[in-house]
Amino acid sequence: MATKKYTVTLPEELAEEIRREVGQGGFSAYVTQAIQRQREQDRLGELVDWMETEFGPVTKEELAAAEAERQEIIRWHEERVARERAESDVPEERRADAA
The missing domain is CATH 1.20.5 (Single alpha-helices involved in coiled-coils or other helix-helix interfaces)
Known part of the structure; x- marks a missing residue:
């Protein structure tokens, strides 16, 4: 630029x-x-x-629905990160056995 x-x-x-x-x-x-x-x-x-x-204007109900969806996305992301961390802590040979 x-x-x-x-x-x-x-x-x-x-x-x-x-x-x-x-x-x-x-x-x-x-x-x-x-x-x-x-x-x-x-x-x-x-x-x-x-x-x-x-x-x-956006209604209170629409704001509440959007916030609920945002919180669900945050929960999903946190669970995914926790799963990935837990899986990365498992030794490679145990991961192969689990698959």
Whole structure:
């Protein structure tokens, strides 16, 4: 991707804190990632606004259903990770016997 140098004004304390954390060469990358994240958030906000205009606001019931589904996905993932860890702790010859 082509790049172009811009001048921006930042609070000095914030800029120096970031520079200490990411180093001299990482400052531009950090700022670029922050701007990209903000653009994503802005676009998501625009999408939500459009969807609410088209379909109305999300109801409490819809939020509850979405949260229940999210929790189920989290449980499924945690169980899968636990299974994979347990299987990786079993010696290779025992895994072959179980199959």
